[in-house]
Amino acid sequence: MMAAIAMAFLWLVGMVGLLAQLAGTAGIAVGRKLFAVALVIAIVIVVMRWRSFATRVLVSRAAALTLTLLLLPVVITLFFDTAITPLRDYDGRVTWMLKARAIAHEHSMSGPFFQGKTSRDAHSHYPLLMPLAAALPLEFAGEQNESAARAVYALTYVAFLLVLFRVLCVVGGDMAAAVIVGCVAWLPQFAMEIDGGMLSAYSELPLVAFTTLAIAAILDADAIALGFSLACVTCMKNEGSVIAAVLIAIAVMQRPRMRRVLIAAIFPAAAMLVLAFWRRSIPLEHDENYPHLAMQLALKLRNYPEAARELLGRMLHVHTWGVFWFASIIATATGIATRSRRATTFVLGGAAILFVYITSYAVTNWTIAELAMSSANRLLMHLVPFAAIVIAEAVARYTAIGNVSS
């Protein structure tokens, strides 16, 4: 039930963000009226789709208790901090929340702020799904009401944990799911990192949440849900396009008979078109032109070893990731040894995303080490749902071998 509510919440956030993105790109004022209409449409769609969220996953009392005990301290602290303590991360204030406030102030996503005519619009071409969703409470509760906007981020994080639990229940069983989700919730990078963690207003965790929602749709073989989540992933962050492409490939490999994957692919493609159309009206500021940089790839091949070292090396930082990535490596070996199609698919998917991220480091005009210091751990966050599935699959295989041999 909680997972169904979590999925419904993500649909509300995503639907409001996508509709506002569409309307804003079409030049319609992104004000109270639009948000009210978008919210009503989103609620109607959520009610119509409720049955698909409420797919029954059997959870034992022991697993439910384990999950509750592990999540409660994290969630209580998160809500307490959101309601009382001011936002204190860097990009949340310099980039994401400032954009949300600008949308709420100008009722537009192409107004003077986004044209660079008033204040500093960092990374002007970043997709705006989360700032748009956060602008909704700002429109109604007041533009300065930071806590109201942060509540959207906090609830999205909790929804992510519950949807991940549902996904992992299907893959590895309820107790394994409870332990892995507990581990993810207590990851230092998620629970304590001011820049990018649950206490921040970065778009990192929402991206991970919608990636997990897309994975749930793949497991449910629900093409519409997959298309919707991938559109949200695409409109969440630039990296979303890469993740969406990989998830489509995974859907094809996981469900060879799922011809409707092609239908699902139309949603993120349309989202990319809308984004491209919006970007045409926005001057590029404070950002790198990655398509242009990618053209110089041949000249920067020698940067790959350093780029790979900077990104992958951080997986071994125990104070940031605990032993999560060590467990993923063992799980990967188990998955390959037991010829698990699911594990192999998600490992390949994660590796493809990592390769693109390493390439982006290799072609950057920044100093690689400097860029990695500010972004590597946040990029690794995107891979957590992939790794969690591989771990859950390894547990399922390991237990199955035990059952057979006994």
Next chain:
Amino acid sequence: MATRADARRLLLAIAGAILVGVNVVLVAPGLLATFRLAHDLRAPSRDERHRAVLGDYYAAISDFNGRIPANAGVALIPQHATERDVAMLSVYQLYPRPSRVFWNVGDWLRNQHDGADRTTPRPEWLIIFDLSQKRPYRLLHAEGNSLREVASR
């Protein structure tokens, strides 16, 4: 008698405990500190909470913001690389007041801020960030060819 399956389950339970336990040990002190901070801040006003958490720059920028006429733009000028972050964070605090980051006064004179659009005239109000000084934040107003410092409250 314990079967091989029981042994595997025990091994998995130990692995799970390590997986979660390491994170709990690493995160618990910080989580408790975050909870305590929120608990201690629940009574003070919004402004006091911000001052307590964000430090002296928040108080200075709030003071300056109250002294500058409504809608007037502000130039934020860090004197050293170490003050750039504070200058950029001040944009968030000052919003919706228009504010621009200039890397030095010379850039401000040429209206060369760090954004792309230079069609708006340079702001007449300047906030100088210099953490090496006794007064790390100063508000200046451009009057003709000179800059007049506006005294803090």
